[in-house]
Every structure is written in C-alpha cells, then in structure tokens.
Amino acid sequence: MREIFARMAELEREGRRFAVATVVRTTGSTPQVVGAKLLVDDLGRLVGTLGGGCVEGDAFVEAKHVIETGEPSLREYELTEDLAWDTGLVCGGTMWISIEPGERVLRFAGRDLLGDVLAASAGGKPVAVATLMRKRGKDVIAAGKLFVETDAKGGGTLGDHALDARARAAATETLRQGTARSVVLDEETDLLVEPVMSRPRLVIAGGGHVGLAIAKLGVQLDYEVTVIDDRPEFANRERFPGVSEVVNMDMVKALETMPIGWNSFVIIATRGHKLDSHCLRAAVKTDARYVGLLGSKRKTILIAQMLRGEGLPEERIRAVHAPVGLDLGGRTPAEIALSVLAELSLERYGGSGRPLRLSDEIFERTLGIKKRD
Numbered sequence: 001m002r003e004i005f006a007r008m009a010e011l012e013r014e015g016r017r018f019a020v021a022t023v024v025r026t027t028g029s030t031p032q033v034v035g036a037k038l039l040v041d042d043l044g045r046l047v048g049t050l051g052g053g054c055v056e057g058d059a060f061v062e063a064k065h066v067i068e069t070g071e072p073s074l075r076e077y078e079l080t081e082d083l084a085w086d087t088g089l090v091c092g093g094t095m096w097i098s099i100e101p102g103e104r105v106l107r108f109a110g111r112d113l114l115g116d117v118l119a120a121s122a123g124g125k126p127v128a129v130a131t132l133m134r135k136r137g138k139d140v141i142a143a144g145k146l147f148v149e150t151d152a153k154g155g156g157t158l159g160d161h162a163l164d165a166r167a168r169a170a171a172t173e174t175l176r177q178g179t180a181r182s183v184v185l186d187e188e189t190d191l192l193v194e195p196v197m198s199r200p201r202l203v204i205a206g207g208g209h210v211g212l213a214i215a216k217l218g219v220q221l222d223y224e225v226t227v228i229d230d231r232p233e234f235a236n237r238e239r240f241p242g243v244s245e246v247v248n249m250d251m252v253k254a255l256e257t258m259p260i261g262w263n264s265f266v267i268i269a270t271r272g273h274k275l276d277s278h279c280l281r282a283a284v285k286t287d288a289r290y291v292g293l294l295g296s297k298r299k300t301i302l303i304a305q306m307l308r309g310e311g312l313p314e315e316r317i318r319a320v321h322a323p324v325g326l327d328l329g330g331r332t333p334a335e336i337a338l339s340v341l342a343e344l345s346l347e348r349y350g351g352s353g354r355p356l357r358l359s360d361e362i363f364e365r366t367l368g369i370k371k372r373d
Contacts, residue, residue, distance in 0.1 A: 001196060002121035004039050007047045008102060009114055017042040018102040019063040021050060024133055024142070024192045025182055028093030030079065035180025035194050042067050050097060055079075059097050066099045073099045074141060096133075098142055108145045108156050116147075117196040126150050126197035126263075128171040132158045133182075133190040150175055167191055178263060178289075179349055197263055199224045200348065201244075203288070205251045205279045206269035207234035210294060213337035214267060215243050221341060223265070228254045251275065255282035262287050265344050267324060269294040277303045284316045290347050292324030292340065299323075326353065 004020070011018050018041040023032050032051035039047040040063035050056045055077045066073050077095045106113040106129070113127065120127045132144040146156030146164060148171035158164055163185070170183045174193040178200070183191040202218040204211045207229035218225045225243040228251050229235035235248035247254050251270060260266065266283045268291070270276050276293060280303060283291045293300060300322040307317055325339035326346070346353055363369070 001037065002118075002199075004037050004048050005114065005118050005121055005196075007039055007041075008105070009118060011041055011102065012114070017067050019066040019099055020102065020105045021059045021063055021097050021099045022192075022194075023050060023095055024074070024098045024131065025096040025190055026093060028079075030093040030095050032095070033180070034182045034192060038063070040064065040067070050095075055095065055097075059099065063099050066101055070101050070103075072101065072104065072142070075099070098131075108147075111155055113147060116149075120196040121198055123198040123261075126175050126195060128175045128193055128195040130158075130167045130171045131192040131194075132163065132167070133192055135188045135190070146171075148172055148175070163189075167193075171195075176262075177350065201226065201261070201264040202344075203255075203258075203260060203264055203266045204228065204269060205255060205267065205283070206271065206294075207231070207239065207246075208269065208271060209333040210336050211267075211269045212239065213333035214269065214340055215240055217334075217337045217341050219243060221345075226258075252278045252282050255279055255286065260286040260288050262289050264288040265290040265292070265347075267292045267294065267340060273299055273302065277306055280320065281307060281310070281312065284312065284320060290344065291320050292343070293320055293322035294324050294336070294340070295322070297323060 008018065018039055021038045021040070023034055023036040026034055032049070036050055037048045038050045038056065038059060040060055046060070050059055062073050062075060075097050077097065079093050079095070106117060113129065116127050119125065128148045130146050130148065131142055134141050134143045144158035146154060146158060146167055148154040148168050154168065158167055166185060170191055171193050174181055175195050178195055178197060180194045183193060185191055200223050202223035203226045204214055205228050207227050211227060215225050215227050219242040226245040226247065227235065227240050227243055228247045230248070230250050232248055235246050237246055240246050266286065266288045268276050268279045268283060270279055276295065280291070280293055293303065304317050308314065321343060324343065325336065326342045328335065328339045328342065330336060330339060345351065
C-alpha cells in the first residue's frame, strides 16, 4: 500500500487529479481480497491492482468518470462462470468496489490522513481507517468513516455513538492483526477496516544454511529482512543479497539492543542449543508479535525447562512457536524455509492451513457425478 500512498502524495504535489478504487466487500471466491486498491490518475496511469481482467478494466473506466465528475461510485461485480472463463477470474463470487476522487480518500473529520498513513507505512505509528458500508437491497453505500491510532486516539464518526464504539474496537483489533478485513455488524451493516503500517520485519538470528534459505524466501514475500550472526563469514552482504540489514555482532546483544516492534517476526536459528536459548530469552522480551525456534521437539522442551527455571513467565514461553514451522514433510534448507514462512503467513492472514482443493462432495455435485452404492 505504501506505493499507492506515496503516489497519492506525488500527484497532490503535482496538482494532478486521481481516483482510488478499493475492494470494500466480497462474497465467495474473488480474485482480490478486501482492502485491495487501484489508483488511476488523470493521464490514465495505474498503481496497484484489483485482480486484473474485465473487472479491473471496468473499474478503470469508472475511475476516469469519477475523476471528471468528482462524485464517488460503488459498483457490484458478480463473477459469473462465463465471465470467469473469458477473463481468467475465479468464478462464484461477488466484489463491491468503491471508487473515490483523490481529494476525498483520506480527508475526513477535519483532518488529512495522507501524511499519517505515509508515516505509518514507513514505520511510524500505525493507523486504521474504518468505513461503514450499509446495504440497500443489492446495493452497498459508504455511510461514514473514522480512524483509530494505536494509542486509541482518532477522529471521525459513523453517526452513532454505539456504532463508533464498535468500530473503534474492531479497528483496534485489526491493528493488532495487521490485515484489512470486513466486519459484519448486523444484517444491513458491514465495516471495512484498513490498517496501515510498515512492511512486516523478519529478524533471523543465525546466518547458516537454513537462515540463508529463510532470508531468501522472506525477501521474495516482501518482508523487511534482518539477519544477525556473530561470524563475519556468515554475516555479509555478499551472502545475503536483497535483505534490508545484515548485522555482524553478538546475536544476544543485537536482539537486546535493536528496535524490534510489534509487526516483527523473529526466528531463532543459531548453531547450538545454548546460543539458541540465550537468543530466545532475549527475543521473548521484545515486542515482536511472533517468535519461532528452529529445532527438534527435544531441544524445545530442554530450552523451555531452562527458561522456566530462570523465572521467565510461562505465558511467554508458551507463546513461542517451537519447533517453528508447519509439518510439510520437507527436510532441505529450502523446504524448511517454506515451512517456516508458511506458518508466518498463517499468523499474518489468519488462514486455516487446510488444502484449497474442492471437497469430494462439491466436486461430485457440480459435475453431476452420482455416488456409487
């Protein structure tokens, strides 16, 4: 999202007009999630995506109209089987896309939030924007906005004190989770909550083979990756191209002294049990939302017993993901990295981890296959 917010600021400085299209609600299978955005400027230039295909093409045309008229628009797209076949979009779902003129996207409650969201996306104080969506038959209309910061401050109103309270609570929870979501308030009212914060940070203590594989995949998944190792040959830019930071110093001291905020994921993957335990002790004292320990179940138990004996609170020990990763069956460094990053994705997005394949029941019903006796 930072790219879109940065482009908004650039266009405002240039005095150019633009519109922003946002997926505000979905049902069924859709090519993009709630919160996805596409910016269109008055020259027809694009930043972001709504999933491609004719939906994005129609939203582009509508955005040009919004730029010309200055009036917002909200459109419903039912992804029929014919549409899906022709365009490659996933069928069976419906998307509602709100398109707003640039001057209205982040200006409300007497405040321009563009500076706030830019700062939040660059590592500053996170902020969440909540938009009330009311259903009128098949139509959905935007009926108010408010914003919430991590210190519970904010502004704006949805026009009702009770709704404001529920929206602020939902926005605060969404800030903790870090991903946009739609909250059903009642049969006629949804709340779109969009948190804005910096890229998630992945801190890896240990630059060995597994640490290297985790770092490579973390870069591909757009984490801000920091690698720590006390051995110069394992902590250098040549070994870790593309990462944000390589720290060559005592790993425990690095974890104790470097700023590790809430939107951070720490993986302990050092060369030995003792060093692992010392690094884990330092990691659980940070504000990181996720701490994982690489290794066997036996090592996990031994280190947990040691930390408990040192008086570390049991809830902090239990919160550690150890052994880290999902059981995918792989054994190579790359396969272990996939296992680890898959679990991090579950933590970030709240997925189920179940296979996406169709169940036998749905497969048989949709293809008209009769069950055998």
